[in-house]
Amino acid sequence: MIFQFPEKFNPSVMPEGPTIVILKEAVQPFIGKEIRHAEGNTKNIDISNLQGLKIIDFKSWGKHFLICLPDYTIRVHFMMFGSYLINLRKSMPPRLSLQFSNGELNLYACSIIRIEESLNKIYDWSADVMNPHWDREKAIQKLKKHPAKLVCDALLDQHIFSGVGNIIKNEVLFRIRIHPESAVGLLPSAKLSELVDEAVKYSFQFLEWKKEFTLKKHWLAHNKTICPRDHVPFHKKKLGKTMRRSFFCPICQKLYDSQPINLFN
């Protein structure tokens, strides 16, 4: 099903994987179309050469949006402040605007680069939580290789959980009752599996709720002040090496931070 943008749809800044999936669905009508006109202030690609090229496909890998052209790919990364509009424009100049006979795609404040290599060579599709090739076993193996990593950093590691951003991180950890500063290597194996599976499950829920414009309504922890389970204030801190905002409950989110005592040693 192609997602239809309402008249004044303005996606949030700092898109996470599901928001890029919505973009990919929304631009399907431009596949096979010729670029009639291209403009923008990106210096990383030669915009004057785009006119007349046909769109072969649109793909995504986590937070990367990929515009596949006959001989190369344009990679769009929305970073912290990037955004996109379809058939609408902002007053600010676009980084890249592609116009077709049936509409236009406008990209703002994003990073754009040209990729020459085959996408299968550079992208590990099995690391993308929303890709049909997602491999949960591989993700578990990758996590086991980084036992000292904090879960709040592990979830944001795009080589393990491509597409997961800060909202997904906070919601997943609250749902499975894990404190963000827990070390990956100290999680019991059932908890590790739960972490991996919930990252996927919540990403797809995020997608559905985002399409219904009810995403924020469903937040249980992200940007919230009180734990709905314990009715105590959430702690709000910038944690881990990634230093992104974490919202967590000191009561129901368990901290796995010390080695279990071996009674037989």
Ligand SMILES: [Zn+2]
């Ligand atoms: Zn709680």
